[in-house]
Amino acid sequence: MFIDREKELMFLEEKLNSKIFEFGVLHGRRRVGKTVFIKEAIKGKNAIYFQAHQTNMEINLELLSSLYGKYKNMVKISYNSMYELFRQFF
Incomplete structure (x- = not known):
């Protein structure tokens, strides 16, 4: 379940669709959903x-x-x- 992450997902979507190479780092405390966030962002994408x-x-x-x-x-x-x-x- 994804709650109140639309802004972050839109930001990552913009980066994933960029025509230039971009490198990003996602960091944060343990067990806050970083992996789920990334998997949700790339769902259905060529990734x-x-x-x-x-x-x-x-x-x-x-x-x-x-x-x-x-x-x-x-x-x-x-x-x-x-x-x-x-x-x-x-």
Whole structure:
């Protein structure tokens, strides 16, 4: 359920629809709905959501590569670095 977040959702919607690359940070106290907010904002959009695990870079690279592969309907995809993976996004 989303209550009194229309203004914030409209702001994020504007940023998501921007024609230029923009980087944003969403921060706040624990358990206030940041993840739900992001998931609601990207619902129905050409977007993926990934939350890194507190492990190591190799595991996160493998997980994000797999998620990106599913998003692109690729069977098996692997990248050697985050740089190589992120180049695919743009």
